[in-house]
Amino acid sequence: MQPILVLYYSRHGSTKRLADAIAQGVSSQDVPVIVRTVKSINDEHSNSATQDATANVPQVTLQELEQCSALALGSPTRFGNMAASVKHFLDSTSSQWLKGALIDKPACVFTSSSSMHGGQESTLLSMMIPLIHHGMVICGLPYSEPELHNTTTGGSPYGVTHVAHHNQSAPEQLSADEKALCFAQGKRLAMFAKRLSSEA
Template sequence: MAPVLVLYYSRHGATHQLANAIAKGIELAGATAMVRTVPSLHDATGEPDDSAPEKGPPHVTTKDLESCSGLALGSPTRFGNMAAPVKHFLDSTSQQWLQGALIDKPACVFTSTSSMHGGQETTLLSMMIPLLHHGMVCCGLPYSEPALHETQTGGTPYGVTHVSANTQKKLSEHEKSLAIAQGKRLATLARKLSLQQEESR
C-alpha cells in the first residue's frame, strides 16, 4: 500500500504536534506515514516561500499528493477557517482534480486553536469541502472512542483538534489518544479501499 500523507501547516508548533500523533497512529496500524508541510506565504507578495525548511518535514509535492493512499490534512484556525498557506496549496491542485487523482481515497482533517471556542469545527468543515470536490472519502472520529466522551480539551467527531492555550502548549492525553486513533482509522480505511480497488481491476 502507498504511504498515507500527513500534510499540515503549523506556525507555532501546535498543529505539528497533532500531525506527529496522527502519523504515529498510521504507523501503529501497519502503514507508512509520509509527513509533509505546505510552504509559508511571503507577507509582501502572498507567494509561497519555496526555500527548503530549516527543520522538520520537507514541503509537499504534487507527486506526494497523487501517490498517497490517504490524506490527513491539518491547519491552525484563522477566524474559523483554514490558514492561507493551506488554502493556497489546495487552490493549486486543479490538475489533480482534472485527473481524478484523489477519487475514492480516504481523508481526515485536524486543527488547533488558542481558545476552546475558537472556530475548530468550522475550520474542519471548511477543510473538508475541497477534499469532497476531489472525490475523497472524508472520515471523522466515531464516539466509540472513549476519549471523545471524556475530553475537556480538544476533540470533535469531525476530526481531531488541540486547544493551545497559554497553559496548555502540549497535547492533552485525550487529544493525543484521539489523534492516534484518527491515524489508525485513516490507515485502516486506506488499506481496505486499496485492496478493494486492486480486486476490482
Template sequence: MSPVLILYYSRSGSTKRLADAIAQGVNALDVPVMLRTVKSLNADEDESAQSSAVPIVTLQELEQCSALALGSPTRFGNMAAPMKHFLDSSSSLWLKGALIDKPACVFTSSSSMHGGQESTLLSMMLPLMHHGMVMCGLPYSEPELHNTTTGGSPYGVTHVAHYDLANQTQLSADEKALCIAQGKRLAKFAKALNQTTISEK
C-alpha cells in the first residue's frame, strides 16, 4: 500500500507537532507514513529546524500517496503562502485526475483561540475538493471535541499556541488525542479505498 502523505509547512514547530501526532495515528493502523514539507518562498527566511529536517515534497510523492493530511499555520484566516504556492503548482495532477477519490484531511495552528483556525481549515479543503479528494473530518464521537478548551474542530485538528513562545509547540492532551484519532480515521479510509481498488482490478 502506498504511504499516507502528511504534508505541512511549519515555522515555529507547532504545525509539525500536529503532523507528528497525526502520523502516530496512521502508524497505529500499520499504514506507512511519509512526512514532507514545502519550500519557503523567502530565500532569506531562517527555516525552523522542525521543517528543515524534513524533505521537500515532490508532485510525484503527492500523486503516489494513498491519502493526504495537509497542514499549515493560520495566516489571516488562510493557509500560509508556501503551501498555497505548492498547491497552485499541482495543475498537472488535476488535469489527469491523479488525486480523485483519495481521502484527505486538513490541520492548522494559530497563536490565539480565535485566530482564524476554522476558516483556514475550510479554505485548505477547497483545492483538495477541486482535485476530487474525499474530505475526512472528525466526528463528535471523539469525546475530546466536546471537552477541549484548546484546539480541536470537526473540520480538522488544530493547536492554539497562546503566544507562549516557550511552550507553543507543546500540544494539549485533547489536541494530541484528536490528532491520533484523525490519523487513524484517515488511515482507515485509505486502507478501505485501497482494498476496493484492488478488488476492482
C-alpha cells in the first residue's frame, strides 16, 4: 500500500514531536510512513529554533499528498486556528480536489499550543474542514484510550495535542499521556488505511 503521510508545520519543535510520535504509531502496524513539512511563509521571521525544528525534514510535494493512503495533518495553534503556512499549503490543493484524489482516505489532525486553553480544539476543527471538503474520512480518538480520561496536559478526542507552556526557546518534551495518545492515533490511522486499502 502507499505510505501514510504525516504532514506538519513547526516553528519551535513541539508539533514536530507530535508528528514523530504519530509516525511511530503508524510504523507499529507495518505500514510505510513518510514525514514531511510544509513550506514556511514566514521566512522573514525565521530564527535558529525554527530552522532546527525542520532542518532535516523534506518539504511535501503535491504528488506525495495525492498518492498517500492516509494523512495526519499537524499545526501549532495560532489564535485558535491553524498556522498560515498550513492553510497556504491546503489552498494549493485545488487540483487534488478537482480530481477527487483524497476521497475516502482516512485523516487525523494534531496541534500544539503554548497554554492549556490556547485554542487547541478549535484549531483541530479548523484543520478538519478542508479535509472534509476533500472527501476524507476523519479519524479521531475514542475514549477507550485511557489517557484521554487521565491527561492533565494535551489530549483530545478530536486529535492529539501538546501543551508547550510558555518556554518557547526550549519546548517541553511530550508528556507520557501525550506520547501514548500520539502512538494510539498513528496506530488507529494505519488500521483504517489498511482496511480501506483492502476494500478498494
